[in-house]
Amino acid sequence: MSDKNFHLTCKDHLVSGEEFxxxxxxxxxxxxxxxKPENLSAYYESENYISHTDSSKSLTDKIYQAVKNxxxxxxxxxxxxxxxxxxxxxxxxxxxxxxxxxKRKKWNIEGIEPNAQARKLAxxxxxxxxxxxxxxxxxxxDIISMWHVLEHVPNFDFQxxxxxxxxxxxxxxxxxxxxxxxxxxxxxxxxxxxxxxxxHLWHFSxxxxx
Numbered sequence: 001m002s003d004k005n006f007h008l009t010c011k012d013h014l015v016s017g018e019e020f021x022x023x024x025x026x027x028x029x030x031x032x033x034x035x036k037p038e039n040l041s042a043y044y045e046s047e048n049y050i051s052h053t054d055s056s057k058s059l060t061d062k063i064y065q066a067v068k069n070x071x072x073x074x075x076x077x078x079x080x081x082x083x084x085x086x087x088x089x090x091x092x093x094x095x096x097x098x099x100x101x102x103k104r105k106k107w108n109i110e111g112i113e114p115n116a117q118a119r120k121l122a123x124x125x126x127x128x129x130x131x132x133x134x135x136x137x138x139x140x141x142d143i144i145s146m147w148h149v150l151e152h153v154p155n156f157d158f159q160x161x162x163x164x165x166x167x168x169x170x171x172x173x174x175x176x177x178x179x180x181x182x183x184x185x186x187x188x189x190x191x192x193x194x195x196x197x198x199x200h201l202w203h204f205s206x207x208x209x210x
Contacts, residue, residue: 007031010190010197015043020197022180029208031180033201040154043199044115072101075147082172085142089166092149093129096122103127110136138165145174151200181205 007022022031037043075098079088086107090099093111095118103109113119113129122129130136144163153159163173178194179185180203185192195203 008190008195010195012043012197014196014199015046018198022195022197022203025202029181029205031203033197033203036154036201037198040198040201041114068097072098075145076101076105079143079145079174082174083143084170084172085168087140087142087168089136089141089144091133091144091146092152093122093127094118096125096127096129098145098147099127099129100125110141133162133166136166139168139171141166142168142171143174144171147176148178150175151177151202151204154201156202175209177202177204177209179205 005024007024009019009021012018012020021034023034024030025032079102088099088102088107088109090102090109090111093099093113094115096111096113099109099111099122109127111122111127111129112131112133112135113122114131119129119131144167150156150159167173178200180192180195185194194200
């Protein structure tokens with residue numbers, strides 16, 4: 001890509017210390033992390049990657065867990081507002097907390113999580129997660145949720161096609177992503193935590209996600 005597409009250079013502060021460029025993708029308000037690592041799973045191998053743990057050791061962990069517990073019910077409220085059925089798939093389910101909350105509220109739940117350690121922790125809560133979307137038949141779900149997951153997927157176009165395949169005709173995808181045009185992003189620039197390169201491969205604005 002040419003320099004006119006350059007947006008920022010960001011550093012991986014969690015695992016490698018490597019630098020990555022954020023570049024504008026076509027004419028859309030979407031940024032792409034360059035280069036994309038061949039072995040992306042290695043960049044998740046950290047005890048400090050809290051989405052794959054239930055840690056509450058440090059003060060930061062405790063704050064994260066408290067906010068997470070509050071947001072679980074908030075997420076379910078958002079889902080309930082748009083749901084036309086009760087078959088739910090959560091993609092990138094982590095340790096299964098959102099699905100556990102939904103299960104208590106009588107949802108029929110399924111989940112996808114690539115990380116083995118996270119799946120193990122979910123299983124200890126009685127939540128069995130699958131590794132791949134190919135496990136499920138088409139037109140299976142009323143709701144598919146992706147809570148800060150879409151920015152992680154290597155094959156973006158394939159992921160969107162799978163959402164269409166798995167949703168029922170009147171189904172709804174509920175997707176949350178960071179907004180690189182938010183006040184926080186503009187203020188902190190390359191130090192904005194939600195850039196989280198290279199685990200975040202895509203970066204959206206409100207226009208971009210639309």
